[in-house]
Amino acid sequence: MAESVKTLGVKLKNELHAQFTLVAQLEGLSLADAVIAAVAQYVTTKQSAADFQQRAAAVLEEIEREAQQRREAIQSLLGGQPAPASEASAKGRARKSGGEAPA
Structure with missing residues (x-):
């Protein structure tokens, strides 16, 4: 059976979107893959917080x-x-x- 996924819609300010798009492009990632990587990094960072x-x-x-x-x-x-x-x-x-x- 395929892994289930959730869809996430995010509104970004134009400047942040432009920066994010550029970073993803420089890394050779689609925006979707860049979002997934960013969310995974965020979760990992929060999990390592002291409290x-x-x-x-x-x-x-x-x-x-x-x-x-x-x-x-x-x-x-x-x-x-x-x-x-x-x-x-x-x-x-x-x-x-x-x-x-x-x-």
């Missing part, structure tokens, strides 16, 4: 809290009992220390 891991972990914890609230709401709608908070917390901790979250 990146801490901020990403905080976002992950918030996502997990929201997901738990939604699970409980759905279980309530279906007439089921929500999972005990301690069980849900243990599952969340195990996933974080175990590396990647299941897909």
Whole structure:
């Protein structure tokens, strides 16, 4: 199966666009390939920032809290009992220390 992609539309000021076009041309890249390279470099740079891991972990914890609230709401709608908070917390901790979250 082919890798899925997302389309990104970006508005640039004329001067920046002209500079970007020239740099891409000098590097022998299409604008699309230059954008991909620039985004990849941006992500790599941000990942190496001192506080990146801490901020990403905080976002992950918030996502997990929201997901738990939604699970409980759905279980309530279906007439089921929500999972005990301690069980849900243990599952969340195990996933974080175990590396990647299941897909």
